[in-house]
Amino acid sequence: MCDDWDDNAEVVVPHYATQAFTRSNGDTNRNWRDNSQREYSHRSAPREDRRNGYRGGGNHGPRRNNGNDATAIKVPSKFVGRIIGRGGTKISDLQFESGAKINVTKETDGNETVIKLIGDADAVAKAESLIRDLTIEREYKQFNPEPKQEEAPVEEEPVAQWQNPAPKPAPTEEINWLEMFKQCEENEKAEWAKLPPIIKEFYFEHPEVTAMTDEEVENFRIENNNIVVERTFKTENSKPVPKPIQTFEQAFHKYPEILEEIRKAGFVKPSPIQSQAWPVLLNGEDLIGIAQTGTGKTLAFLLPALVHIDGQLVSRAERGGPAVLVMAPTRELALQIDKEVKKYEYKGITAVCVYGGGNRREQIKIVTDGVDIVIATPGRLNDLIEAQHLNIKFVTYVVLDEADRMLDMGFEPQIRKVMYRIRPTRQTVMTSATWPMGVRRLAQSYMVDPIQIYVGTLDLAATHTVTQIIEVIPDDDAEKFKVFMDFANNLHPSEKVIVFCGKKARADDLSSELSLAGLQCQTIHGNRDQSDREQALIDIADGTVQFLIATDVASRGLDIDDITHVINYDFPRNIEEYVHRVGRTGRAGKTGKSISYFTRGDWAQAKDLIAILEEAEQHVPEEIYKMADRYASWKERKDASRPSGGRGRGGGRRW
Known part of the structure; x- marks a missing residue:
């Protein structure tokens, strides 16, 4: 690019204090000339323009070099990117607006870069003015500092007695963060208190269960794959853990519609996790269920959720959002839970599965029209909440399914973000195949005196079948x-x-x-x-x-x-x-x-x-x-x- 220049000409740094850039080689009126009469172009010019002959700003732009002046200016190198713009868009705009061809050369001393302008006098002057507007004079003067002139010291006038001296700034008031957090918590409690109370207790212990002795309860748990039940975080005021049920009728004898759905599904008897989880959940307790995959954990939390939805004070039509939220780590698991939910028809309760990769518009339509149960992966769930398509303020029953897997996949921040938006008096269920420290941390953060049920052993083990x-x-x-x-x-x-x-x-x-x-x-x-x-x-x-x-x-x-x-x-x-x-x-x-x-x-x-x-x-x-x-x-x-x-x-x- 520099081979096209007149080697006898001298480039002088422009002075920003003047109306236009200064050019000098001994004569301030001398302009750069194109001695080779070759066409100059910039890489950012449109390909079609370079092929057909650049026309710059329409009829006013420079055509093939017809003797127009070629003017060289220098600008600070740090401004070259600003002049060129992303993908050459800015320099194309400058050429179109000024009618001059602007050529950024490779000639630089590190601090300044030579830019060549080609066109008639008006076009070049316009281009110089536009380039000057893109550069900041005070920053340019860092490269060309003007000599400082010593100024005579100014004597301060004494302040008259009747004049008030300038007031001193008021001392900065320290923020009491503890008090602020306390006030924030009180405000949140006041907001949640405006919502209707949550009804959690729907369990009516069957007389056969009531009649079971402690020894019979212990033997039943041992015989059913060694069910172990305990309070996760021991407290003095904890209620006794409900006894396990042995038949479907013992759990749902007050809910004949549920029993009918179970009969349609063809189940013979409850699985070990179900026999202990149903009394706990119907009793309104928070639950941590730890069992191997394929042991019936989904049905263990699903059927109590159906009873919970129907038993709230506010009718489903009057709620502003779902009552039950189930979070799962993968699309496949979310779809599997959704498939399981839709096997059971109970008083018109509806469900939707939302996940990344699904039809977002269709999912939004369903949740905005009104739905009782939302099964979701954490990413898409946060997406719909942030976009205000899904209101989870009315959620009263939350399930974190396969919590250990969600933590392994890095979803803890999304889980915490969602849980923060749900009223703290909710009923919370967590299922997991293992019991790592991360799951314990979640339980401690979001559950109230939970009952932990694990089937078999807490040690990792593969199924014996x-x-x-x-x-x-x-x-x-x-x-x-x-x-x-x-x-x-x-x-x-x-x-x-x-x-x-x-x-x-x-x-x-x-x-x-x-x-x-x-x-x-x-x-x-x-x-x-x-x-x-x-x-x-x-x-x-x-x-x-x-x-x-x-x-x-x-x-x-x-x-x-x-x-x-x-x-x-x-x-x-x-x-x-x-x-x-x-x-x-x-x-x-x-x-x-x-x-x-x-x-x-x-x-x-x-x-x-x-x-x-x-x-x-x-x-x-x-x-x-x-x-x-x-x-x-x-x-x-x-x-x-x-x-x-x-x-x-x-x-x-x-x-």
Whole structure:
């Protein structure tokens, strides 16, 4: 670009104090000339203009260099970006408005950059003026400071006695934050108090339950998978924990419509979690339910919610929003809960499932028209609340389903944001498959003297209705694929399989290979459209396909009763996910089989896997024990070789 310039000319820095930029090479009236008579253009000029000959500002712009002046000015380099604009949009506007061609050269000394203007005198003057308006004179003077002139000291006049001196500023008043927080809490309580009171107690203990002795209650709990019930946070004023029920009639004998819906569903007797949870929830207590997947936790909190909705003082038509809110970690689990809710018709209660990837406009229409139960993922829920499409002020019954999974996925901020907007006197239910510290923290923050029910043990354990097989194979993709295809080709047509992969790309690859082999399959992972994910679940449920290839997005919440096998093609990164994957089979009292491919790269999980297998009385390959020992020895050596204290070499931080 600089080759097009007149090398004999001299560029002089413009002076912002003058009306226009100054140009000088000994003669202030001399302008830069285009000695080569070549056309100058800027990269930001439209491609079509450069192809057809730049016309600048229509008929007033410079045409091909017809002898017009070429003027050079210098501007501070830090203003060049402001002159060019994003994608060259600003410089194009300047050229159009002035009629001059503006060419930013690469000639710079670091502080200043040369800009070349081409056009007639009026166009160049206009361009100079526009460029000057884009630059700030006082900032430019940082590069060209003018000599300071000494000023004579000014004597201060004495203040007359009758004059009042300037008042001193008032001292800054300190803020009492504790008092402010206290006032804020009082204001919130006053606002919540304006709402109608919440009715929570709907339980009428059946005479048969009342007649149970403490010994009979204890024996029933032990026989039903060792149900353990206790107050999570022990307090002196806690009420006794309700006794468990043994039949549906004992729980809902005052609600014949509920009993009729249960009869239609074909259930024989309550599951262990249901037998203890229903009396607790109908009694208005907060509940933490910890049980393995597939044990009936959804129905445990759903049926009391239906009774709760119908029993409030304000009719459903008069409420300004839903009465029940269920939060779930994934779209699949939210849709599964929604499907379960809609199996039961109770006094016209309606529900909607809102989740990212679904039809947002349709979801907004349903919630604004009025709905009783909202099942939602945290992201879309916050979206609708912030947009003021969904009012949760009238929510009186909240469920945090699979709370441990929501925390693992990083949803704690969204959960807390939602819970802050719901009245604190609500009834709160939390379900979880495990009991980590994060779940305990949530319970302490948002629950009032909750009753904790856990079935089996708090130690992580896989369901005992699944036969767990571990196949130790070489850490070789080709070998693993061969083992899997041998299994797939010998599968009985009546059997269904969920294959878990660690990566989305792997899931797609396996799906392609199965399709090429003539085996019907579907895939489900985060990169698939929501409609495709829903169709995949429909296809595996109705038998259209025999294989569902999935990532951990499907490890929880999927309730497909007739899954016969789970294949861990890639062993999960933590043992919790292993337990949840295995739980996709052996559901609703049926048996299942899980097969896990275990390689040298998975040796960090060997110790925890041994504990799971031994607890379920499953066979543990000898190689798994050896891997656990080798990993422990390796980790011990690694820890011993680390420098003591600090980071990096020498125990200090490396910068």
